[in-house]
Amino acid sequence: MNINRNNYEAYFISYIENELNNTQRKAVEDFVAMNPDLKNELELFGATKLEADEKIIFADKESLLQKNSTKIIAWKWNINVWASAAILLLLLGVGWWMMNQSAVKSHQFSEEKINVKSDSVKSSELRIRNSELIKTEKHYLAKNNFAKTKRVENKNFNAKIILPETIDTAELPNSWTSRKKWNEEHEIHVVQEIKPEEILQVQKNVAEIDTIKAVAQNAISVPPTKKTEEKMIAQIPFKTSKNERQILKMLAWASSKVLGKETNNGNFDVSIGFAEISHKQALQDN
Amino acid sequence: MTINDYNFCVTAYADHLFRFIFKHTQHEENARDVVQNAFEILWKKRDEVEMEKAKSFLFSVAYKNKIDQFRKQSKVNLVDEFSAQTKIINEHKSGLKDALEKALNTLPDIQKSCVLLRDYEGYDYKEIGEILNLNESQVKVYIFRARQSLKNYLVSIETVL
Structure with a gap:
């Protein structure tokens, strides 16, 4: 450490800054002792050390403090939860009501269209041949919610599907529950959910898949005759039997298969299938 | 926290x-x-x-x-x-302390900050650098210059007195 009259300021500052070790401090003190005219300067450097004015204080610390708001937060949280729950329930209620309204509207709409446009009611005849088990003639009427199953003694199965062309799949309720209700309102007693194995069993008993598809595809292009239509309207309400259920399952399967409509879970929905047949037929008519 | x-x-x-x-x-x-x-x-x-x-x-x-x-x-x-x-009690300041207050206000902000943090809060150079976003050497230089300025101001006051 070489302190002299040219560099002493840096050492003086380091001295008052307490940046020097004991040896260095001693060197500075020895230098001042040898240069007493600089003693005052060292003291002046020492005087540059500021002292905090304790009288300068932040007066309102209370305004900065945070109160323990756990309970308040919890209360607010609960309020939010309850509010959210209430809104959710409200939305669910409104959604349920709208779905019901949709089903009712669909019902009303289809009935109205049918009444006004009875001429436009179309039918599809689905002939499934080569059946050894099913010897039933099935008339399915969606127009006035009647359908009839009539047993016949021959080996041919004749199924007639009459749907107003105005039914659009968009009008059908989306949910299974709503669709079930929709079907019930229309007295469309059909197999709502048919598992593939059931279909396969029916199909095994009835015909080959390709045969059914071909027949179904052909059948939906066949328009009903006036005579057939009048006959259908006079049908008694639909009642099911084991064979009839099998037929309906087959119809559902056939119509769904023909139109490529298969639900995500592998089941078939007959109401969609029927409506799609109607829709497709309406397109063909146009 | x-x-x-x-x-x-x-x-x-x-x-x-x-x-x-x-x-x-x-x-x-x-x-x-x-x-x-x-x-x-x-x-x-x-x-x-x-x-x-x-x-x-x-x-x-x-x-x-x-x-x-x-x-x-x-x-x-x-x-x-x-x-x-x-x-805040603004007491009448006189003598060396008053002069030092005045001298402090003549310093550039960065020098003033360094000295205040050093003297008021007792931070070392590194900590001051972290607060003011400076490196340690810069802090040391600013404090050195601030001390010189303050001392020179005090010398001038002393001379006048």
Whole structure:
């Protein structure tokens, strides 16, 4: 450490800054002792050390403090939860009501269209041949919610599907529950959910898949005759039997298969299938 | 940082922070705003700020976010705006202490900040550098220059007297 009259300021500052070790401090003190005219300067450097004015204080610390708001937060949280729950329930209620309204509207709409446009009611005849088990003639009427199953003694199965062309799949309720209700309102007693194995069993008993598809595809292009239509309207309400259920399952399967409509879970929905047949037929008519 | 930690910071550091800012702004309300803002930020970031770093965080936030905007006003003498409620007691200063106060206000802000943090808060060069976003050498130079200026001011006053 070489302190002299040219560099002493840096050492003086380091001295008052307490940046020097004991040896260095001693060197500075020895230098001042040898240069007493600089003693005052060292003291002046020492005087540059500021002292905090304790009288300068932040007066309102209370305004900065945070109160323990756990309970308040919890209360607010609960309020939010309850509010959210209430809104959710409200939305669910409104959604349920709208779905019901949709089903009712669909019902009303289809009935109205049918009444006004009875001429436009179309039918599809689905002939499934080569059946050894099913010897039933099935008339399915969606127009006035009647359908009839009539047993016949021959080996041919004749199924007639009459749907107003105005039914659009968009009008059908989306949910299974709503669709079930929709079907019930229309007295469309059909197999709502048919598992593939059931279909396969029916199909095994009835015909080959390709045969059914071909027949179904052909059948939906066949328009009903006036005579057939009048006959259908006079049908008694639909009642099911084991064979009839099998037929309906087959119809559902056939119509769904023909139109490529298969639900995500592998089941078939007959109401969609029927409506799609109607829709497709309406397109063909146009 | 828990709510208790935060409240401890308020109790322990609010005065220090206020003093530091006030020495810059010479304006009570502005200094209060800076302090309030700094504590608001600390509260918002309480999950990120460690308790050991809380004090330097407050000083850093206060300096970085607020000092600059008041720097332009620093030449305005607003001492007369002290409110009656404030506990700042502006006692008549005389002699060396008064001269030192005046000398302090002649320093550039950065030098003043370094000296205030050094003398008021006892931070070392490294800590001051972290707060003011400087390296250690820069802090050392600023403090050296500040001491020289303060000493020279005192010498000139002494000469006059």
